[in-house]
Amino acid sequence: MGRLTASRRVTRITLDGANRQRPDAVAVEEPLEIRVAGSPLAVTMRTPGHDVELAAGFLVSEGVISRGEDFARAIHCGGPGTGGADGNTYNVLDLTLAPGMALPSPDIARSFYTTSSCGVCGTASIEAVEKVSTYDVSTDPLSVSPHEVAAFPDRLREQQKTFDKTGGLHGAALFDAATGELLVAREDVGRHNAVDKVVGWALLNDRLPLRDTVLQVSGRVSFELVQKAVMAGIPMLSAVSAPSSLAIELAERAGLTLAAFVRGNSMNLYTRADRVRVPEAPASTTPSAEKMTSVR
Template sequence: MGRLTASRRVTRITLDGVNRQRPDAIAVEEPLEIRVAGSPLSVTMRTPGHDVELAAGFLVSEGVIHRGDQFSRAIHCGGPGTGGEDGNTYNVLDLTLAPGVALPSPDIARNFYTTSSCGVCGTASIEAVEKVSSYDVAEDGIRVEAVDLAAYPDRLREGQKVFDKTGGLHAAALFDVASGELLVVREDVGRHNAVDKVVGWALLNDRLPLRGTVLQVSGRVSFELVQKAVMAGIPVLSAVSAPSSLAVELAERAGLTVAGFVRGGSMNLYTRSDRIVVPSTTPALSETPGVR
């Protein structure tokens, strides 16, 4: 596994006129080329670590696989001149699917490049992004206590070990509502990568579909995060920031609950609010646009 952080000497400037030089930890960002059966599928800019989960989750998000038994193995590979004595930079990952599983269609190709800020950049068309999930999240009868949902961001933050050192990573966590257990936390420079790592963890542990769970993310909710949640069978997506209009539209069509601005003891429910159980002493939810 590559480095998660790097050290850089920085100049610290304060308004009191004192300037100091000191070492600072920054999050590592490196490319990962994902191959399937030797053929390039995508290149994503990511924080090294949990690469197999990242690649497996990416395949789930793209609708290539949806069960653990469809994934066979993954090998980090390289080539002459790509770095290291054995030519292995750990930035190329070749995946093997189980016998009989169809290889990815050329139609899902993303021009083999995905930035850490945008997981759908380079897609041939927006219509190609909206996948057909193998799971129906609308039918999930999950009920989440609002007080529990409000606590998830802090519990996620406690698990952000690399963020503590760098302040520069997104994170995603998966909670089992029935037990209250925090199942997994993953960090990455890309919010979509962090979610793919969580979904990949679930695939590799034969936990798909992720019924009865909440996906908590550290930033905003984009279209792609809603798509990834739906593809993994996650019924509730919670974020500390806002969703986009397209994210809300997709969530509404899919029957996914989206909660935004989950912080400070309050939240906005954008879709499927019937799944969130509020205390009986809580006033009726406001219908006023823009209320937070």
């Protein structure tokens, strides 16, 4: 596995006139070429670590595979120009699907590469962005306490060890809605990569579809994050920041519960608010001050 952090010297300036140089830890960003049966499929910019999970989750997001039995193995491999000055060959990953599985369609091949900020850049056509999921999240009977949901961001934050050093990574975590158990947490310079790593973990542990679970992310919610949740059979997505209009529209069409601005003792529920058990307001307080905000 490659390095998660690198040290760089910075000049720190403060408004009181202080000026000094010191080492600073920064998050590593490197390209990962994903191949299937030897054929290049995509190049994504990511933080090294959990690469097999990342690639497996990417294939789930793209609708190539949907269950653990569809995946056979993965190997890091080298090739012309992949060694680098330090001889690293960990930036090329070749995946093998189970016998009988269809190889990815050329239609989903990335024209150039997937950046750490955008997981759908370079997709062959905008019409291909919205995938058809194997799983129907609208029928999932998930029911979760708002107190548990409100605690998920802090519990994810506790797992972000590399963020503690660099301040530069997104996080994603999966929680069991019935027990509140933290199942897995991952970090990456790209928010979509962090989610793919979580989904890939589930695939490799034969846990798809991820029924009765909540996906917690550390930032905003874009269309692609909702899509990834739906493709993995996750019925609820929670975020500490804002959703986009397309994210809300897709969540509504798919029947996914979308919570955003999950901060402190409040949250906004944009879709399928019925899955969050809204608490009764104490008799001595104004109901609107205590109830969770519900936006449909």
